[in-house]
Amino acid sequence: MNRVYFVGAGPGDPDLITLRGAALLGGCQAVFTFAPLGETFAGLIGDRPVYDPYDFDFDDLLTRLNALLEAGDVVFLQPGDMTFFSPFQALIEALGDKVEVVPGIGSANAASALLKKTLNLSGVCTRTILVSSRVLEAVPGAPALKDLAKPGTTLLIYMNHYPLTELVSRLRSGYGRNEPIALAHRIGLPGQRMFLGTLDDIVNQTSDCALFDKKGRADLTLIIVGETLTAKPDRSWWDQRRLNVRRHRS
Ligand SMILES: C[S@@+](CC[C@H](N)C(=O)[O-])C[C@H]1O[C@@H](n2cnc3c(N)ncnc32)[C@H](O)[C@@H]1O
Numbered sequence: 001m002n003r004v005y006f007v008g009a010g011p012g013d014p015d016l017i018t019l020r021g022a023a024l025l026g027g028c029q030a031v032f033t034f035a036p037l038g039e040t041f042a043g044l045i046g047d048r049p050v051y052d053p054y055d056f057d058f059d060d061l062l063t064r065l066n067a068l069l070e071a072g073d074v075v076f077l078q079p080g081d082m083t084f085f086s087p088f089q090a091l092i093e094a095l096g097d098k099v100e101v102v103p104g105i106g107s108a109n110a111a112s113a114l115l116k117k118t119l120n121l122s123g124v125c126t127r128t129i130l131v132s133s134r135v136l137e138a139v140p141g142a143p144a145l146k147d148l149a150k151p152g153t154t155l156l157i158y159m160n161h162y163p164l165t166e167l168v169s170r171l172r173s174g175y176g177r178n179e180p181i182a183l184a185h186r187i188g189l190p191g192q193r194m195f196l197g198t199l200d201d202i203v204n205q206t207s208d209c210a211l212f213d214k215k216g217r218a219d220l221t222l223i224i225v226g227e228t229l230t231a232k233p234d235r236s237w238w239d240q241r242r243l244n245v246r247r248h249r250s
Helices: 019-027 058-069 089-098 107-115 133-138 164-175 235-249
Strands: 004-008 030-032 074-078 099-102 127-132 153-158 180-185 193-198 221-225
Touching (some): 004 019, 019 074, 107 180, 107 193, 164 221
Antiparallel strands (some): 180 221
16 A cells, blocks of 8 residues: 655754655655755655645645555655654544654754753753743643743753743743753754853854844744753763663673
């Protein structure tokens, strides 16, 4: 049976797609994706027809996909992968067993690699919370950002919609202190920038570049906040862990 493959593209660099994702892209007869992935994956997409899913309403999209499936496999190339904040869940349900999902490298994984930092350093961070400021605000009764921003928490903020000064002030009122913050912008894409600073200096650090539009939106920026970004790991932790591992093995 021909299938619609929802392939995690990774952050944007075609070197960061999985081998399986690349093979499916090479074997399909049509691709659905949107900027900037259409451009960065042009080499792997070749001369296959490329459709922007946002050109179709839901029913038209289903009709088009079912028609294309008559002729062969279809790949939906999606940013990161579908684990967090994927817009395609309803489509996946509607297509049922005609769908297969292929994992990829999320922007959180790619940002962690660029920073060379685990995002929940033991002894420093007791929890990591993934949020979208936009979604939080839209859901009545959801906790506010300042209620989640507490010492010991690493926050990953997707789809920020606050101007940076306002975001910083909300985070400061939650953490109750200065806190390390990283802005990972266009990871794996032309124009990649990584800013690592603190709530005190991040606004100045970014004043020379247009990370955020006038409404504060920064669609291709992942924001990471928390002590784990700069804390010095305790070297003795390794020896304790090693002893535990050896004890379990014997
Ligand atoms: C709709 S969500 C999709 C997230 C995706 N499923 C993932 O795990 O990377 C879009 C948000 O992911 C983050 N994002 C996606 N791709 C990115 C990239 N290349 N660089 C930085 N942030 C990215 C941004 O916060 C953006 O607003």
